[in-house]
Every structure is written in structure tokens, then in C-alpha cells.
Amino acid sequence: MLRPAEDTREIPELNAAELGAIAHLYRGEIYRSTIWRTRLDNTTNWSIVTLGIALSSTFSSREASALPLILIGMLLAVFLGLEARRYRYFNVWRARARFLETHWYVPILNGKSAKDDAGWRNILAEDYLHPRHHISFVRAAGRRIRRTYIWIIVIQTSAYIGKLAIHPQMAAHLDELIERAEIGPIPGWVVICCGLAYNLCWVVLAVTTYWLDRRAHGTRPSAGGMG
Incomplete structure (x- = not known):
């Protein structure tokens, strides 16, 4: 979250x-946010493709392993x-572009002058002068889980349980x-417990970061922050 600069001149x-x-400048910020948005999509595509390969391998035959x-x-x-x-980098460019839209373009479009013209310009100038990430790595991971990866993980978990239930x-x-969950010398109950812990960690991360996002946005002044 960005804070207004101390200099109020x-x-x-x-x-x-x-x-x-x-x-x-606005066009440049839009371009950079678009480039990083594409990079995010690439990573998601890698996850979907690799999951598809794992599903094909696992369900290729009755004897195929769920490993x-x-x-x-x-x-x-x-x-x-x-x-x-x-996402942390993408959020920098996205926030700046959005900040310009709400504090510069909106007053132009609705014909109303910005009440805190000096305030938002100071905030944006401070962000350019001292650039930094607007959210933490943990919050960024939580956002990606809630918006994309939760569905990939649900499919992966459902497929694993289905494999154990129907094959051979x-x-x-x-x-x-x-018993079917056994992997070499590792007992099946240990494997299943590890799987439950794995999924529980993602759920806890998603819920915790959602609460952190709500707390940050709820206390942020309408014209006093980005991210």
C-alpha cells in the first residue's frame, strides 16, 4: 500500500x-501490465498441460500407477x-495504470475536477521515485490460488481419489x-495423510490471504494506495 507523500505543497x-x-506514460503502463499478464497466462498453461499429461498417464490403463x-x-x-x-510485478504496472484511470481519466470523463489532485500525484510520484512491490509474495500466491490454481488442485485431487477407487x-x-495408495515402502495411510496436509495448506493459504486482502482494502483510503 502506498502512503501519501509528506510534502503537501x-x-x-x-x-x-x-x-x-x-x-x-499511461500507454506504457498498460503495455507493461499486458506483457506480465501474458507471462502469468503462460505459467497457468504449463500447469494445465502438465496436469493433462499426468491424467493421461495415470488413466492410460488399469495397471498404470497413480504416482x-x-x-x-x-x-x-x-x-x-x-x-x-x-504476479507481484504485474500488480505494480496494473496498479499504476488503474491509479491513472481513476484519478486522472475519470475526472476528465465526468467533467468533475479531482478533489485531491495534489494528493494522488504525490502518491504516484513517490511510487516512481521509490518503486517497490505493492503486495507480498504470500498474498500474491493466495490470489493465484483463489483465482486459478484452486480448480487445478481440485481436478488433481479428484482424479487421484478416482484412480484409487476404480482401478484396477x-x-x-x-x-x-x-492399500492402493501405497508407494513402495511408504504405507498408504501415510501417503493419504500427506495428501490431506498438502491440500489443507493450500486452503489455509487461500483463506488467510483473502482475509489479509480484505483487511488491507478495508482500511485503505479511497485515494491513498495502490495494489
Whole structure:
């Protein structure tokens, strides 16, 4: 979250050349946010493709192992880490572009002058002078889980449980399903407990960061922050 600059001196009106420069600045911020948005989509595509490969391998035959669906979980964690890092950069450009839209273009469009013209310009200037990420890595990861990865993880978990339940034939009871979860010397109940902990960690991260986002946005002044 950005804070208003301490210097509250009145800022003079922008001339035509300066207005043109800000228009080009806005175009540059939109371009950079679009580039990083594409990078986010690439990481999500990698996750979907690798999950599809794991599903194809696991359900290719009755004798195929469910291990690929477990390994893909670790790969999803890696992709999520990459995507959270990219989201932090994307959020910088997105926030700046949105800030210009709400504090500069909106007054132009509705014909009402901004009440805090000096305030928002100071905030934006401070962000350019001392650039930094607007959200933490953990909050970025939580956002990506809630918006994208939760569905990928649900499909992965459902497929894993389905594999244990139907291959090589329908499981007659819970003990049989747990027995099928064995990986070499690792007992099935240990594997299932690890899977439950894995999914619980994502749920806790998603819920916790949602609460942090709500708290940050709820206390942020309408014209006093980005991100």
C-alpha cells in the first residue's frame, strides 16, 4: 500500500506537453501490465498441460500407477511460486495504470475536477521515485490460488481419489483404497495423510490471504494506495 507523500505543497497545473507525457506514460503502463499478464497466462498453461499429461498417464490403463498425480502436485507448487513472483510485478504496472484511470481519466470523463489532485500525484510520484512491490509474495500466491490454481488442485485431487477407487477395479471398502495408495515402502495411510496436509495448506493459504486482502482494502483510503 502506498502512503501519501509528506510534502503537501500545492502542485501547479499541468501544461499541454506534460499532459501528453502522462498520456504516453499511461500507454506504457498498460503495455507493461499486458506483457506480465501474458507471462502469468503462460505459467497457468504449463500447469494445465502438465496436469493433462499426468491424467493421461495415470488413466492410460488399469495397471498404470497413480504416482504421476502425486508428482504433479510438487510441480504445481513450483509453478505457483513462479506465478506468484510474476504476479507481484504485474500488480505494480496494473496498479499504476488503474491509479491513472481513476484519478486522472475519470475526472476528465465526468467533467468533475479531482478533489485531491495534489494528493494522488504525490502518491504516484513517490511510487516512481521509490518503486517497490505493492503486495507480498504470500498474498500474491493466495490470489493465484483463489483465482486459478484452486480448480487445478481440485481436478488433481479428484482424479487421484478416482484412480484409487476404480482401478484396477472398484474398491470394495476403505481399507482397500488405502492399500492402493501405497508407494513402495511408504504405507498408504501415510501417503493419504500427506495428501490431506498438502491440500489443507493450500486452503489455509487461500483463506488467510483473502482475509489479509480484505483487511488491507478495508482500511485503505479511497485515494491513498495502490495494489
